[in-house]
Amino acid sequence: xxxxxxxxxxxxxxxxxxxxxxxxxxxxxxxxxxxxxxxxxxxxxxxxxxxxxxxxxxxxxxxxxxxxxxxxxxxxxxxxxxxxxxxxxxxxxxxxxxxxxxxxxxxxxxxxxxxxxxxxxxxxxxxxxxxxxxxxxxxxxxxxxxxxxxxxxxxxxxxxxxxxxxxxxxxxxxxxxxxxxxxxxxxxxxxxxxxxxxxxxxxxxxxxxxxxxxxxxxxxxxxxxxxxxxxxxxxxxxxxxxxxxxxxxxxxxxxxxxxxxxxxxxxxxxxxxxxxxxxxxxxxxxxxxxxxxxxxxxxxxxxxxxxxxxxxxxxx
Amino acid sequence: xxxxxxxxxxxxxxxxxxxxxxxxxxxxxxxxxxxxxxxxxxxxxxxxxxxxxxxxxxxxxxxxxxxxxxxxxxxxxxxxxxxxxxxxxxxxxxxxxxxxxxxxxxxxxxxxxxxxxxxxxxxxxxxxxxxxxxxxxxxxxxxxxxxxxxxxxxxxxxxxxxxxxxxxxxxxxxxxxxxxxxxxxxxxxxxxxxxxxxxxxxxxxxxxxxxxxxxxxxxxxxxxxxxxxxxxxxxxxxxxxxxxxxxxxxxxxxxxxxxxxxxxxxxxxxxxxxxxxxxxxxxxxxxxxxxxxxxxxxxxxxxxxxxxxxxxxxxxxxxxxxxxxxxxxxxxxxxxxxxxxxxxxxxxxxxxxxxxxxxxxxxxxxxxxxxxxxxxxxxxxxxxxxxxxxxxxxxxxxxxxxxxxxxxxxxxxxxxxxxxxxxxxxxxxxxxxxxxxxxxxxxxxxxxxxxxxxx
Numbered sequence: 001x002x003x004x005x006x007x008x009x010x011x012x013x014x015x016x017x018x019x020x021x022x023x024x025x026x027x028x029x030x031x032x033x034x035x036x037x038x039x040x041x042x043x044x045x046x047x048x049x050x051x052x053x054x055x056x057x058x059x060x061x062x063x064x065x066x067x068x069x070x071x072x073x074x075x076x077x078x079x080x081x082x083x084x085x086x087x088x089x090x091x092x093x094x095x096x097x098x099x100x101x102x103x104x105x106x107x108x109x110x111x112x113x114x115x116x117x118x119x120x121x122x123x124x125x126x127x128x129x130x131x132x133x134x135x136x137x138x139x140x141x142x143x144x145x146x147x148x149x150x151x152x153x154x155x156x157x158x159x160x161x162x163x164x165x166x167x168x169x170x171x172x173x174x175x176x177x178x179x180x181x182x183x184x185x186x187x188x189x190x191x192x193x194x195x196x197x198x199x200x201x202x203x204x205x206x207x208x209x210x211x212x213x214x215x216x217x218x219x220x221x222x223x224x225x226x227x228x229x230x231x232x233x234x235x236x237x238x239x240x241x242x243x244x245x246x247x248x249x250x251x252x253x254x255x256x257x258x259x260x261x262x263x264x265x266x267x268x269x270x271x272x273x274x275x276x277x278x279x280x281x282x283x284x285x286x287x288x289x290x291x292x293x294x295x296x297x298x299x300x301x302x303x304x305x306x307x308x309x310x311x312x313x314x315x316x
Numbered sequence: 317x318x319x320x321x322x323x324x325x326x327x328x329x330x331x332x333x334x335x336x337x338x339x340x341x342x343x344x345x346x347x348x349x350x351x352x353x354x355x356x357x358x359x360x361x362x363x364x365x366x367x368x369x370x371x372x373x374x375x376x377x378x379x380x381x382x383x384x385x386x387x388x389x390x391x392x393x394x395x396x397x398x399x400x401x402x403x404x405x406x407x408x409x410x411x412x413x414x415x416x417x418x419x420x421x422x423x424x425x426x427x428x429x430x431x432x433x434x435x436x437x438x439x440x441x442x443x444x445x446x447x448x449x450x451x452x453x454x455x456x457x458x459x460x461x462x463x464x465x466x467x468x469x470x471x472x473x474x475x476x477x478x479x480x481x482x483x484x485x486x487x488x489x490x491x492x493x494x495x496x497x498x499x500x501x502x503x504x505x506x507x508x509x510x511x512x513x514x515x516x517x518x519x520x521x522x523x524x525x526x527x528x529x530x531x532x533x534x535x536x537x538x539x540x541x542x543x544x545x546x547x548x549x550x551x552x553x554x555x556x557x558x559x560x561x562x563x564x565x566x567x568x569x570x571x572x573x574x575x576x577x578x579x580x581x582x583x584x585x586x587x588x589x590x591x592x593x594x595x596x597x598x599x600x601x602x603x604x605x606x607x608x609x610x611x612x613x614x615x616x617x618x619x620x621x622x623x624x625x626x627x628x629x630x631x632x633x634x635x636x637x638x639x640x641x642x643x644x645x646x647x648x649x650x651x652x653x654x655x656x657x658x659x660x661x662x663x664x665x666x667x668x669x670x671x672x673x674x675x676x677x678x679x680x681x682x683x684x685x686x687x688x689x690x691x692x693x694x695x696x697x698x699x700x701x702x703x704x705x706x707x708x709x710x711x712x713x714x715x716x717x718x719x720x721x722x723x724x725x726x727x728x729x730x731x732x733x734x735x736x737x738x739x740x741x742x743x744x745x746x747x748x749x750x751x752x753x754x755x756x757x758x759x760x761x762x763x764x765x766x767x768x769x770x771x
Binding site for chain 2: 025028031032058059060061062063064066071075078080081146147148149165166167169172173174259261263264265279280281282283286
């Protein structure tokens with residue numbers, strides 16, 4: 001009490017005003033974060049929670065809903081179309097990883113060599129399909145794949161000396177639909193992933209190559225002992241994002257197959273099946289169950305990939 | 317001095333310059349919005365259609381309706397066929413941006429009638445239709461797809477009888493008399509002369525979709541669903557249709573007379589016709605309008621004939637496609653909307669121009685006497701195609717809708733593809749049993765989907 005009594009008025013008032021000034025400063029971060037948090041709560045967290053609840057209902061739009069517990073998930077297990085969608089998606093994801101990524105890396109290695117002329121032009125050329133967007137690419141390849149008149153068919157019929165008929169139905173024959181989708185996505189994404197690999201290759205310490213050369217390593221040994229370990233974090237990132245992207249495939253086959261899933265559901269993907277159920281059949285509950293099953297599957301696959309590639313150890 | 321005071325203001329502003337910038341931008345954008353409010357809706361009625369030919373014909377005749385109803389303004393909007401059902405569903409669900417009147421394609425219609433009657437987004441037109449005697453004035457069967465539990469939610473736009481378009485020049489060159497094709501057996505006999513696999517086919521019929529299969533199914537009196545909403549895609553008629561259809565499209569079949577390209581519409585099909593890849597096309601009235609528009613080079617070289625009958629003296633047509641017009645519950649002026657619907661769909665002042673623009677026969681029987689439907693058409697080798705379609709209109713089979721119609725069609729396509737594959741490998745051996753089991757298996761999948769959802 002004494003000290004309070006003896007404190008000069010000017011000092012007290014200066015501390016009080018400093019405290020007043022500091023109070024808003026303490027709240028400042030929260031204030032700046034609040035718009036994002038608010039938007040996330042409304043457009044992120046609420047739909048996530050709502051969809052989880054919806055997945056326990058059979059619905060007819062938002063007006064009619066009947067609680068069915070886990071019946072939607074149980075039905076998924078026996079749903080032939082969902083099985084087809086999962087199989088198609090896995091096939092696409094498999095080829096995306098095991099065809100697309102090696103091609104991307106091969107192109108990156110090629111363009112990283114000094115003897116290739118016009119490297120900048122080729123980088124742009126290989127990357128540019130990605131600038132178009134899946135819908136545009138879908139429309140373009142629908143025309144290219146046309147039987148009888150499409151350039152793609154004309155070309156392969158000419159190359160094969162007529163062995164492959166010019167009226168080959170890439171988008172109508174169930175056996176050819178998935179290859180057609182994969183070829184289209186290769187054209188679109190090989191250049192995109194190449195850019196990641198190229199950036200990673202350019203960041204590899206050149207001293208390591210010199211040391212390997214001194215040790216007598218040939219170019220193949222250099223690739224496996226120096227290049228691959230050095231670009232591993234980027235390769236893991238590309239692997240995970242390419243896989244997750246493949247599992248969410250929707251627009252490309254949807255446009256290629258004329259807003260449908262193709263003959264015998266040959267182009268039906270999990271997200272397309274979700275869309276069909278939610279927005280065409282009107283069963284938002286079943287669509288939510290499909291969405292949550294996909295999300296759970298993606299989480300498991302990502303964890304397995306990160307574990308197998310040892311990315312967490314590398315980061316540690 | 318002013319510069320110093322400005323920098324002092326910025327630096328002393330609570331939370332610094334970033335916060336000041338955000339505040340200024342917020343105020344500025346708020347002011348811009350305040351002084352530039354979105355234009356108020358000026359139209360009395362909003363009308364969505366998905367078909368460009370419909371849109372083109374309505375644009376011409378709507379001024380007449382607006383003249384007859386002073387102060388009324390109709391906002392006609394063309395929405396893409398693929399986007400319209402989703403946009404309308406979203407509008408119904410959110411109760412936002414709902415049009416007053418909307419045209420729906422027949423295959424999407426069923427999805428709008430799910431759930432309890434009171435939750436259907438369209439107004440019940442049953443009383444209005446009865447009051448105006450439209451069930452007698454129009455082809456009554458065309459109301460069936462838009463009816464749920466006795467309540468009619470849509471006015472039919474069309475009848476869509478199906479005929480065969482044939483390349484008259486090619487027929488003359490090959491010495492084929494179209495009048496000699498009375499039954500499908502005749503068609504196959506002639507088709508074998510025309511067909512050269514991978515080069516030329518008698519007709520366009522797909523083996524990986526249901527368009528032409530559906531036409532054949534309807535011609536035989538079959539359907540995907542019956543009038544009571546029961547799934548019928550695997551009944552005896554469907555089995556017989558499949559057994560008839562598959563040999564026509566299966567590679568290597570002795571009766572293969574049909575092939576297909578990637579699309580049944582636009583430049584692809586026109587090119588197929590011009591190159592004589594196809595001699596015949598299944599052509600409902602709406603498709604003749606499309607061909608006239610897209611295939612100018614074929615003017616005077618094409619003609620139409622009735623579909624071959626299944627048996628001598630049998631039905632010479634079928635049906636493909638359809639459109640309904642509904643008035644939404646959201647519409648504030650239902651009476652005016654009904655007036656507009658009747659003007660566009662029934663008024664004899666509007667129908668002649670609509671026919672000239674689209675070639676679509678209206679379901680309004682008394683209008684069929686109008687001279688426009690009996691004019692010769694130079695594009696169609698001077699045939700009176702209106703007259704020919706009208707002659708078949710009464711034979712058009714009924715078709716019924718369901719929320720699961722797309723699922724049923726998809727599963728029928730799966731069955732068709734499997735049956736074609738089987739036939740290509742085994743021919744007639746065990747084909748009947750395979751068709752039956754395949755159709756039943758696919759139909760059971762649809763039944764499981766239906767049983768799961770009480771709506």
